[in-house]
Amino acid sequence: MAATYAPARYIDLHALHPVPASLLNRGEDDEPKTMLLGGAVRGMVSSQAWKRPIRLQLEEELDEHAARTRKLPLQVADALREDGWPDELAAFAGAQVVRSASQDGLKTEPKQGGITSSILLLAEDILPELIELCQEHRTPLEQAHAEQEAAAATEKTGKGRKSAPKVPAVLPTRTVAALIRRRTATINLFGRMLAELPGAHVDGAVQIAHAFTVHPSDPQPDYFTAVEDWPKPNEAGSAHLQTGFFTNGIFYRYATVNLTELIRNLNGDHKQALHLLGLFTEAFIQVMPGAKKTSTAPHTLPHLIHYVVRDRRPVSYAAAFEQPVQHARHGGYTLPAVQALSQHADAVNRLLGKRRRLAHGYTTIQPEPIDHLGSHHASFEDLTDALTAAAAAPSASRAGA
Secondary structure, three states, rough: OOOOOOEEEEEEEEEEEEEEOOOOOOOOOOOEEEEEEOOOEEEOOOOHHHHHHHHHHHHHHHOOOOEEOOOOOHHHHHHHHOOOOOHHHHHHHHHHHHHHHOOOOOOEHHHHHEEEOOOEEEEEEHHHHHHHHHHHHHHHHHHHHHHHHHHHHHHOOOOOOOOOOOOOOOOOHHHHHHHOOOHHHHHHHHHOOOOOOOOOOOOEEEEEEEEOOOOOOOOOOEEEEEEEOOOOOOOOOOEEEEEEEEEEEEEEEEEEHHHHHHHHOOOOOOHHHHHHHHHHHHHHHHHOOOOHHHHHOOOOOOEEEEEEEEEOOOOOHHHHHOOOOOOOOOOHHHHHHHHHHHHHHHHHHHOOOOOEEEEEEEEEOOOOEEEEEEEEOOOOOHHHHHHHHHOOOOHHHOOOO
16 A cells, blocks of 8 residues: 655755865856855855756656747758758648647747747647647648638738637647647656746745855956967967856755645656656755866765754755854864754754654765764765655554555
């Protein structure tokens, strides 16, 4: 019998992650993102900057890809042109894909080539099926396109209506809508916002917070030059001069997975939900944003990973670092950061009690044990296995149900 969970089962993931000089996430001024917390400027990496590479890693692992795009009509049209369709008919068919998705169709931007007004998150494998659907309905598409062209010509001569009638849906709405609503594993994990199409919206089961340094960290200037390899005789200098900026420090990272919501998104598939939880945990630990990686190579591992399995609600430990961590006597923020996290975890455990905390544990590079973080695990793999096993356990209040 499948396990029975509380109204919400959350798995909190906390990381203390040392990052050297890097530019993982930049703002509109092309400098590292920062935030003001506790009266101090902190280095920051937005949740989106970490979420996207995690999503792409999971899709690669599962060989199940999704596409975030506004160009679905254009992609369909291009594919049909490659199959020999006339340009105008291919464009009409591509537009019909989004027109036929619902009674009124998805909104588009005619002045931008007919892209959708909203960003769609789609399973990539629907594209060949949409193309095949257009091929099957080529004759009615040709007829509807001819009627539209005739109506436009009549309007142009002034003999018809001042505005052309709305183009009716030609492709089967139920089929098109089902394809656009199709989900991948990452859609079930991270959710999808699409209010225009009933049943397409998916509540995300994963929440990821902005990462920030636990200590003050102003952007640091980096003056650099690019040497001209083919200078003229007696010419000195560089081909390019610029001052870039980077940041570094110990980042606090936090994410939480609502296992109950994930199971709901998966139509009750507990086994798949736990599998995805394990994969997400591995990706959260190991994936790094790729910005400026060729010139900074910031490929570090977290110093500490801590998990808590909770019923009812998640708990971030960001408040542990509202007061900036002070470096140790002989330098370094890592050990003071670990101590601050441990003390905050102890305070949270005391306030909330143990009734809703089903399990907790940690793994770390440092050899010394850490108080208040639960069971010690020797490796990231051991931690992931223990975490998923704890998450699979039924609630204590319902264990006998």
